[in-house]
Amino acid sequence: MAPIPTPQPEPQxxxxxxxxxxxxxxxxxxxxxxxxxxxxxxxxxxVTMEYRAGRLNFEVRDGRVARAWKG
Structure with a gap:
């Protein structure tokens, strides 16, 4: 059986x-x-609700970031 991959650490x-x-x-x-x-x-x-390590999401309104979250 293949090993489970370890995700890279997210930026602090x-x-x-x-x-x-x-x-x-x-x-x-x-x-x-x-x-x-x-x-x-x-x-x-x-958007899909799966969590992806290392991904940063921006909600952009009028060219500016209105909300940001990980995953």
């Missing part, structure tokens, strides 16, 4: 620190801080 970075930032700047900052996946979503977007 608070998603709340991205709220209010310009979306492209927030995405660049997140990638520079080690987030492997950065996903920008419009308000009210339907």
């Amino acid at each position: 970075d608070s998603p709340e620190g991205y709220v209010g930032l310009d979306a492209p700047d927030a995405e660049r900052r997140a990638r520079a801080r080690g987030w492997s996946t950065v996903r920008s979503l419009p308000p009210g977007a339907i």
